[in-house]
Amino acid sequence: xxxxxxxxxxxxxxxxxxxxxxxxxxxxxxxxxxxxxxxxxxxxxxxxxxxxxxxxxxxxxxxxxxxxxxxxxxxxxxxxxxxxxxxxxxxxxxxxxxxxxxxxxxxxxxxxxxxxxxxxxxxxxxxxxxxxxxxxxxxxxxxxxxxxxxxxxxxxxxxxxxxxxxxxxxxxxxxxxxxxxxxxxxxxxxxxxxxx
Numbered sequence: 001x002x003x004x005x006x007x008x009x010x011x012x013x014x015x016x017x018x019x020x021x022x023x024x025x026x027x028x029x030x031x032x033x034x035x036x037x038x039x040x041x042x043x044x045x046x047x048x049x050x051x052x053x054x055x056x057x058x059x060x061x062x063x064x065x066x067x068x069x070x071x072x073x074x075x076x077x078x079x080x081x082x083x084x085x086x087x088x089x090x091x092x093x094x095x096x097x098x099x100x101x102x103x104x105x106x107x108x109x110x111x112x113x114x115x116x117x118x119x120x121x122x123x124x125x126x127x128x129x130x131x132x133x134x135x136x137x138x139x140x141x142x143x144x145x146x147x148x149x150x151x152x153x154x155x156x157x158x159x160x161x162x163x164x165x166x167x168x169x170x171x172x173x174x175x176x177x178x179x180x181x182x183x184x185x186x187x188x189x190x191x192x193x194x195x196x
Contacts, residue, residue, distance in 0.1 A: 022051065022191070023181040030149050030170040031055050034063055036181050039188045041138050044130035049191055052077045052086075053119040059153050060164050062089075064146030066134050067173060073100055073128050076164060077120035080157040084111050084120040087160040088127070099161040103127030108192075123192060141177045148172075 022035040035051040052075075054061045059078055066072020074089040074097050086105050089097030105128075108121040129136045137143060152165030183191060 022049070023176055025147075025174045025176075027147065027149075027170055027172060030058065032058060032061055032147065032149050032170065034061075034145075034147060034174075036145075036176065037183050037188070037191055038129075038138065038178070038181050040182050040184050043138055044135040045126060046129045046136075046138060047126070048124045048128045048136075049122075049188075050075065050124065051119060051121045053117060054149060055117050056113075056115070057151055058118075058149045058169060059151055061149040062147065062167070064148075065128050065136060066131070066146075067144040068146050069094065069097070069148075071131075072134055073103060073131055075103075075105075075124065075128060077122075078154045078157060078164075079113050079118045082113055084113060084118055085157065085160055086120050086122045088124075089164075096163060096166075100127075102131070110194075136178070138178055138182070141179060142175050143178050144173050144175050146171075146173050 022037040062076040088100040088103040090100035091097035148167035148171040149169040156162030
């Protein structure tokens with residue numbers, strides 16, 4: 001297992017980039033990329049538009065909305081045949097997280113799987129930006145999110161509530177200026193309709 005905590009300076013020089021559509025974080029050691037955008041809002045609840053992309057050697061990858069594994073929604077994606085699955089989990093201790101049913105997630109048609117990589121593009125329209133005991137601060141200039149990935153196969157890839165293995169490839173954190181991930185109404189609609 002590799003533990004990575006990236007500082008703002010590391011992110012500025014290594015992994016966090018602002019493109020024309022979304023804020024992008026890449027963990028170069030795992031070739032894992034996470035993209036994030038939100039609408040022009042000032043407080044939760046709000047939808048999260050996300051993309052998680054990884055090489056096929058990564059069986060699942062996840063995003064921690066509260067910055068760590070515990071007590072916040074964990075968004076997890078993996079390959080199922082020629083498609084992808086996105087689900088949410090919840091953990092109160094450092095054990096396998098259980099299904100979290102308080103979210104609404106829609107997979108976007110720009111999601112794909114090929115011979116080398118997979119990508120899950122989705123919108124979490126409810127339950128990812130706020131939860132019992134916490135919320136993402138839409139105005140924070142240094143919001144911390146967590147991520148993890150595993151090479152251990154998902155035992156039941158067609159089952160969104162099936163178990164996932166331990167994150168044995170990478171685990172870490174990255175910081176985001178939430179002002180940079182906000183998109184105005186026209187740009188937001190274009191992202192949602194056009195894919196990522």
